[in-house]
Amino acid sequence: DAKTTQPPSMDCAEGRAANLPCNHSTISGNEYVYWYRQIHSQGPQYIIHGLKNNETNEMASLIITEDRKSSTLILPHATLRDTAVYYCIVRVGKETSGSRLTFGEGTQLTVNP
């Protein structure tokens, strides 16, 4: 799976948009971009994933650049409960049974009141 690079930490004001970047310059054509987050002392939570088109769900939006070498996770209106470590993961396929997730160091997002 391709390696990803994320800033170690970011701050955001409550109510503002949080934009979390991820570089994955060695991504292959069949690799998807996944985002998970982990609130302190809890298990990871799936947020969103995409291949090349921008995606949006009730939690966040995912913007993938045209060359697919980077992406941005957007939390449109951050709340204090969004404070967590956010992991950007690139992996092969979404239908592969038993596909592994390789977690990097992630970005610690702190939402401030």
Next chain:
Amino acid sequence: GAVVSQHPSRVICKSGTSVKIECRSLDFQATTMFWYRQFPKKSLMLMATSNEGSKATYEQGVEKDKFLINHASLTLSTLTVTSAHPEDSSFYICSALGLAGGSATYNEQFFGPGTRLTVL
């Protein structure tokens, strides 16, 4: 849907004893489950992949005789830390592979809440 539970949530044990951690998929069947370990301020590290009815596949550097994995049913996998030592103190997280998506379903990992193990 797609809820995964772990039991216990916290456990404290003495050095040399064995500890069993359960991972259950509550509303779906999971032929594959994963076990991760996470040290403080570190990322999750995959320990092993557990497949129902067969032997687990361990990652390099993980002792299979120390971390016993049993996946006897489609909703339950257990991790037993044998002869635990203080360096085994960690946050253990499991995930179960299930179906996600709406019109286009796909396999996805759903994570449990984790088990905090402290070995004295």
